[in-house]
Amino acid sequence: MxxxxxxxxxxxxxxxxxxxxxxxxxxxxxxxxxxxxxxxxxxFPVDELSEIAKEVIKEMGSKALQYAPTKGVTLYRKELADFLYRNRGIRADPEDIVVTVGSQQAIDIISRTLIDPGDVVIVEEPTYLAALNAFRVRRPRFVGVPVDDNGMKVEVLEEKLKKLREEGAKIKLLYTIPIAQNPAGVTMSPDRKKRLVELAEEYDFLIVEDDVYGLLVFDPNIDTTPLTLLDKSGRVIYVGSFSKMLSPGMRLGHIVGPRELIDVFERAKQSIDLHTPSLTQYITAEALRRGVIExxxxxxxxxxxxxxxxxxxxxxxxxxxxxxxxxxxxxxxxxxxxxxxxxxxxxxxxxxxxxxxxxxxxxxxxxxxxxxxxxxxxxxxxxxxxxxxxxxxxxxxxxxxxxx
Ligand SMILES: Cc1ncc(COP(=O)(O)O)c(C=O)c1O
CATH class of the missing domain: 3.90.1150.10 (Aspartate Aminotransferase, domain 1)
Incomplete structure (x- = not known):
């Protein structure tokens, strides 16, 4: 057959x-x-997590083993919002967060809900290949911008944007991993970050900031300010994950963004999987509360x-x-x-x-x-x-x- x-x-x-x-x-x-x-x-903090997992199942099993809201367990979103503020300076209302099955699902949801065939999607050259694959299904027109030791060459981006505007192309979004990029390992300089956010404003597109390595910088004197903190008008959609800081097997990622978009992402997620597993959210909420990750x-x-x-x-x-x-x-x-x-x-x-x-x-x-x-x-x-x-x-x- x-x-x-x-x-x-x-x-x-x-x-x-x-x-x-x-x-x-x-x-x-x-x-x-x-x-x-x-x-x-x-x-992996095996001992602490096994202790927490046991306690969560025993003491909160009626909730942790139950269905949960599509956006994510409220308790977890609160802990996560606090964590993001303490460690990334991001002030997010828990209602502006969708908890996803890893940040990979975050990228996929963004791709499904924002990209129409033929839309311009700007990516770094090189970039995270599973993001490219998630975007590819939507049949966008990719435009690549090379990176050097200081991340995406924003001056090249500007030239490309000018040309695209002349053509009348619809620029939908730009996907970037500003810090310790996968695969190149490079980090965007503060000047470039600032200019990138200005360009998004000038040329009217959204930025998807993939920050999965934002807290894994080990050299001193490296600026790790997230793009989203430079954004004054809600153009940056922030994507994060606990895969690299806690455990990829927990499959916990998140999107932080403007409420209007978060509502759309939530709707998309509803038909994908109803919600991210409650159990790992409860366990991680407790791990966050006890400061295990920090x-x-x-x-x-x-x-x-x-x-x-x-x-x-x-x-x-x-x-x-x-x-x-x-x-x-x-x-x-x-x-x-x-x-x-x-x-x-x-x-x-x-x-x-x-x-x-x-x-x-x-x-x-x-x-x-x-x-x-x-x-x-x-x-x-x-x-x-x-x-x-x-x-x-x-x-x-x-x-x-x-x-x-
Ligand atoms: C840049 C980047 N984004 C997203 C992901 C997806 O990770 P996860 O779905 O485990 O959060 C990875 C994984 O390697 C990555 O390197």
Whole structure:
């Protein structure tokens, strides 16, 4: 039986994630993987969470195991609003928050409710690939803006906006990860953030700010002000998550935005899954109340900093000087550009044979360009694996550049 004739037209825009396919391959072999995007499970506050989970089920089971409002458990939204104020300076009324199943669902809901086919969606080059995939289903017209060490090149954005205006194109939204970006690891400078918000005003578009790494910055003197604090007119839709600070398995993300949009997001969510699981919201509300996340954050930062330092140290020592790589101030990823006519997707097979894996950069570009780039994850592998794996990768790159 062939099912193609039964599939909706949208399914042809649903791309399988290249990373997932790849990880299957890596799992089967003894390979040092820089390919994933997993937090280090050593950092999960297992003891505190198991105690809280037991108490929540025993003492609040009648609510925590029950259906909940679509927007999210009220108690959790209150704790979350307080957390966002204490740690990100964001003053949100709990009614202006929708709790989502990870921030991935937040992006998907935003995509479904705001993007019509042909609308201009502006993204960073490179950007988070699962956001691209969520947008792709809506068939937008992507416009890419490159990043450098200071995040999105806002001056290039401005040129592109001018051209789009001349064409009469409808610019719907711009998606950005301003802090410790995935995949490039770069952070937007304060000047650029300010200008970006001004441009949204001038050219009348919305900004989706993905702040999942906002609290995972480990270098001092880095401005981590969220864009939403610079926004005077309600153009920034803020997306956050506890996946990288607590546990991705809890699947807790959130959208903070203007009430009118939040109501639309809530309606969309109603038909997707009724609500985010009540149990993880109750557990996390209690974890927030007890300060578990805030206590754990310095440990996470310190741990990831050591891993980032190890990765950069070996790269500086062993990578050819012509290769460009970023020096992330936070987050979990580092970006490499070979600056050569080498396709990193083709190189990957050889890398896996040698015992190391990465994600080829192409899938982080809306147009699949960037073939000489790769993303490396430093949060999951151990320092020893990083040192060994980067040395192998350096050798592989030298070989590839030699023959390019
Ligand atoms: C930039 C970015 N946004 C969103 C997500 C989705 O994470 P979650 O759905 O676990 O919150 C990720 C996960 O890697 C990410 O890197």
């Amino acid at each position: 062939r099912y193609n004739r039964f599939l909706s037209a949208d399914t042809q825009f649903m791309k399988a994630s290249e990373i997932r396919e790849l990880l299957k391959l890596v799992e089967q072999r003894n390979v040092i993987s820089f390919a994933g995007g997993l937090p280090d499970p050593k950092l 206590r754990n954050l310095p440990r996470i930062r310190e741990h990831y900093k050591a891993k980032r330092d190890a990765m950069i140290r070996v790269m500086e020592e062993k990578f050819p000087k012509s290769v460009w790589f970023t020096r992330p101030a936070g987050g979990m990823f580092l970006w490499v550009k070979l600056n050569a006519n080498v396709d990193t997707s083709e190189l990957l097979q050889r890398a896996i044979e040698k015992g190391v894996a990465y994600v080829p950069g192409k899938s982080f570009f809306h147009d699949y360009s960037g073939k000489d780039t790769m993303r490396l994850n430093f949060s999951y592998p151990t320092v020893e694996q990083i040192e060994k794996g980067i040395a192998i990768l350096a050798e592989l790159i030298r070989e590839a550049l030699g023959s390019s």
